[in-house]
Amino acid sequence: MVSTTIKRVFFFIFCTLLIGCVxxxxxxxxxxxxxxxxxxxxEIDLREIADVSYVRFERSNExxxxxxxxxxxxxxxxxxxxRTYDYLFFTYDGKLxxxxxxxxxxxxxxxxxxxxxxxxxxxxxxVLDASKKKLFVYSSVGxxxxxxxxxxxxxxxxxxxxxxxxxxxxDGAKNNYRIRNIQAEAxxxxxVESIGNSFEHPFCRISKQNGLVMEYILVPENFDIALGVIExxxxxxxxxxxxxxxxxxxxLLYHQETDTMFYYRKDQPLEPxxxxxxxxxxxxxxxLNTLFEGGCYExxxxxxxxxxxxxxQLVRDKRDxxxxxxxxxxxxxxxxxxxxxxxxxxxxxxxxxxxxxxxxTLKDALDEGKLNGRLKEIVQDMDEEExxxxxxxxxxx
Numbered sequence: 094m095v096s097t098t099i100k101r102v103f104f105f106i107f108c109t110l111l112i113g114c115v116x117x118x119x120x121x122x123x124x125x126x127x128x129x130x131x132x133x134x135x136e137i138d139l140r141e142i143a144d145v146s147y148v149r150f151e152r153s154n155e156x157x158x159x160x161x162x163x164x165x166x167x168x169x170x171x172x173x174x175x176r177t178y179d180y181l182f183f184t185y186d187g188k189l190x191x192x193x194x195x196x197x198x199x200x201x202x203x204x205x206x207x208x209x210x211x212x213x214x215x216x217x218x219x220v221l222d223a224s225k226k227k228l229f230v231y232s233s234v235g236x237x238x239x240x241x242x243x244x245x246x247x248x249x250x251x252x253x254x255x256x257x258x259x260x261x262x263x264d265g266a267k268n269n270y271r272i273r274n275i276q277a278e279a280x281x282x283x284x285v286e287s288i289g290n291s292f293e294h295p296f297c298r299i300s301k302q303n304g305l306v307m308e309y310i311l312v313p314e315n316f317d318i319a320l321g322v323i324e325x326x327x328x329x330x331x332x333x334x335x336x337x338x339x340x341x342x343x344x345l346l347y348h349q350e351t352d353t354m355f356y357y358r359k360d361q362p363l364e365p366x367x368x369x370x371x372x373x374x375x376x377x378x379x380x381l382n383t384l385f386e387g388g389c390y391e392x393x394x395x396x397x398x399x400x401x402x403x404x405x406q407l408v409r410d411k412r413d414x415x416x417x418x419x420x421x422x423x424x425x426x427x428x429x430x431x432x433x434x435x436x437x438x439x440x441x442x443x444x445x446x447x448x449x450x451x452x453x454t455l456k457d458a459l460d461e462g463k464l465n466g467r468l469k470e471i472v473q474d475m476d477e478e479e480x481x482x483x484x485x486x487x488x489x490x
Contacts, residue, residue, distance in 0.1 A: 193235025
């Protein structure tokens with residue numbers, strides 16, 4: 094009987110050859126992004142690329158939160174309050190529909206809610222607790238429907254809603270294993286012997302019904318490179334990475350230690366679409382984090398490995414391939430607007446984005462004469478204790 098180890102070796106070889114064929118087939122269409130150059134700035138009118146509306150949340154004690162957008166569906170905005178640990182469900186008009194709090198040490202309770210996905214059709218909120226290594230499934234009023242156990246050594250961050258039956262996630266255990274061993278080597282201490290109990294491959298699709306793996310997505314990787322900054326007092330400070338981002342009707346999957354981003358759609362071949370230049374190596378000080386589309390542009394983020402990390406926002410014009418330094422202008426908000434991956438991380442629809450601003454920032458902008466039109470009217474009427482205001486962006490084709 095063939096051993097499990099031998100089976101895995103043959104499986105790995107097969108998948109490597111398969112990926113090689115996919116890359117060779119699609120390499121002619123791969124867009125190269127040179128991140129070594131200094132680019133001139135290009136002003137882009139926000140109204141040129143998106144229809145903008147505002148979401149002002151109702152003013153009541155029940156609806157107050159100190160938190161951020163957890164996820165946005167076609168009809169619902171879900172907020173997670175890191176101050177009270179509540180999940181709040183709002184309409185697009187800012188009306189509170191429901192809320193719940195299931196924080197605690199019980200078997201159906203979360204301690205640290207890391208990420209959430211709301212399946213509106215089934216009224217199921219999937220809450221990832223990375224500390225407990227659990228995935229909790231609640232109704233919008235907090236009824237616990239199911240609980241899934243995840244690998245005990247997995248390193249999980251953001252959940253993505255793949256389809257009606259599955260979720261997409263990234264396990265950073267392999268990357269963390271590499272970083273821990275570099276730290277151990279630098280300190281002359283004992284290295285970690287194994288990755289531990291994690292997912293077999295970093296990118297995977299799991300069932301919404303039972304949490305079991307439905308598919309591993311094999312994306313080329315290179316964990317000989319550790320993205321981070323060596324700090325003598327604490328070892329390596331890991332860099333931030335967005336390994337998954339909404340893209341068209343699927344997702345971009347990317348190991349930042351490599352050169353190529355891949356377009357993933359369920360039941361479709363993995364397609365290479367973007368590649369950084371110059372090629373990635375352990376001497377590179379800047380890496381391509383990710384990108385997303387908005388109108389006729391692609392918004393790109395690069396990160397320079399220094400402390401503090403330097404985040405640079407670029408933009409590529411899809412019409413002629415030109416790349417510029419990003420400068421978003423908006424007549425109603427004449428202040429800096431940065432298009433980072435967070436704009437669409439919480440929205441399943443890649444054509445919808447969100448910007449979130451607190452009242453203090455908006456009031457300061459008002460006092461400085463930076464607000465106009467409808468936004469000015471809204472902020473003038475807001476009081477200091479109100480919830481944040483959302484800019485809802487619907488990107489144009």
